[in-house]
Amino acid sequence: MNKHVLLCSLGLSIALLAPASRAQTSAETPGAAEAEALTDKARQLYDEGLAALDQSRWVEAHASFLAAWRIERHYQIASNLGVAELRLGKYRDAAEHLSWYLREAPATRVTQRQRAEVLLKEALAKVAAITVKTEPEGAEVTVDGAEMGRTPLALPVFLEPGQHMIQVELDGYKPAQERIEPKAGDVVGMKLYLMRRDAEAPAAAGAPGTTGPRAASEPGPAGTTGPRAASAPGPAKLPETTVVQPAERSWVPMIALGAASVVGLGVGVGVTVAENDASAETSAQRTAIWNAGGGCIDAPAEHVRACAKLRDGEARVDAFSNAARIAYVTSGLLLAGALTYWLWPTEPAGSASRVQLVPNLGAHGAGVIAQGAW
Known part of the structure; x- marks a missing residue:
């Protein structure tokens, strides 16, 4: 049927x-x-x-x-x-x-x-879901000795919480294995890199071969070695599993962003003090004109100069106020950028992903531009 x-x-x-x-x-x-x-x-x-x-x-x-x-x-x-x-x-x-x-x-x-x-x-x-990938594909996956199939697997590997050994094998390549200890509810992705057994072995899964001769101790791509003299010593034993390690984090960007944030805060405080002084001076000028019986709307001739000075003072107060606002906002954004960099997970070594935070200052505002490549 x-x-x-x-x-x-x-x-x-x-x-x-x-x-x-x-x-x-x-x-x-x-x-x-x-x-x-x-x-x-x-x-x-x-x-x-x-x-x-x-x-x-x-x-x-x-x-x-x-x-x-x-x-x-x-x-x-x-x-x-x-x-x-x-x-x-x-x-x-x-x-x-x-x-x-x-x-x-x-x-x-x-x-x-x-x-x-x-x-x-x-x-x-109640279980962990593990997505297993290999480079190259086509490797046989076993978990605690039980066969799971060949990569790419159609479904994740589901495991009870605790220690497990995941091993992958492919003809012409050294076996790779990884011991993991997932917890209930974990969703994990892992990729195991297989290394050629011999530089002269055929590319069983379509992996590129080595190019050009190499010294006996010089490793080729994915741990392969080029031709060597008969008397040359064999290469040191390579680990069976290549695990991509996170790149070491550089603290320079965070320190630079933090320092710039402090500078921005200092500028904001300084401009605020200047704004307060200008505001006090302007208030005194306004009071003096008022006490003299004048005003700056249709000002009489004797008060024209004083009113012009008052308007200049008010303009300075507005300028100082805007500058202080920009400085405080910029300081906060720079601090946020420093904290983001600190908390952002590190990329694997050799990853092409890069993120750069660039302050963007203008006459009418401020911000931070995130520039990246993925």
């Missing part, structure tokens, strides 16, 4: 995700007796699992669904298997099978997919 015809005819719907349908079909594929026997067995096991699931007999349901899954991998079997595993506290297995369901189930099953996402979220809170 065709896989989808068979399983749809079996009513392989998600228990707890959708009502179960038990419709049967009479469609047959001639000349496939062995396949017919297997699919009949999968149908029987699936029906037994549904019956146990309906009565909350989780252990029996899990056993039946798991046996059916080993015969026929279908998204509806995966969903019910994941439900049973979740109820039994098998969170790692539940996360794997519910993720498989969400990857394979049709997009038209909107309600069922939404319910599966809720259950998957419950499982993921």
Whole structure:
């Protein structure tokens, strides 16, 4: 039988995700007796699992669904298997099978997919999801000795909290491994770099070979070595795993930004003092004109000069006020830039990403421009 015809005819719907349908079909594929026997067995096991699931007999349901899954991998079997595993506290297995369901189930099953996402979220809170990549791709991934497949993996590797050993192998390359200790709820991405066993070995996965001769002790790309004389000593043993280490942080930008922030604050304080002095002088001039019985609106001839001086003083007060405001804002932005640089995670060594904070001062305001390359 065709896989989808068979399983749809079996009513392989998600228990707890959708009502179960038990419709049967009479469609047959001639000349496939062995396949017919297997699919009949999968149908029987699936029906037994549904019956146990309906009565909350989780252990029996899990056993039946798991046996059916080993015969026929279908998204509806995966969903019910994941439900049973979740109820039994098998969170790692539940996360794997519910993720498989969400990857394979049709997009038209909107309600069922939404319910599966809720259950998957419950499982993921108890386990860690590790996305494993390799350079080059095509490496066999094993976790604690169990085979997970070849990179790129279709799904993350789900692990119980605690220590685990992840190893990758590819013909023509040295094995690489990494020991990790994730916590529940962690979502981790890791990339393992494989090194060629021999510079003369064929590029088994399309990796570029070495170019040009090298000294015996000179490492080539990804740890390869060029041709060497027969009497030359072999290269020192290289580590099996190349892990990209964060680049060492330079404190010069933070110190420079912090110092500039202090200078900006000092300028702001100085300008504020000058503003206060100018304001006091202007206030005294205004009082003197008022006491003399004059005013600066349609000022009489004897007060024209005094009013002009008063207007100059008021203009200076406004200028000092704007300058102080710009200085304080600039100081705050520079301090924010210093703190951002301090708290920003470091990039791996050799990364092309660069971020630069540049103060932007103008007559009508101030700011900081972030310039970067990714």
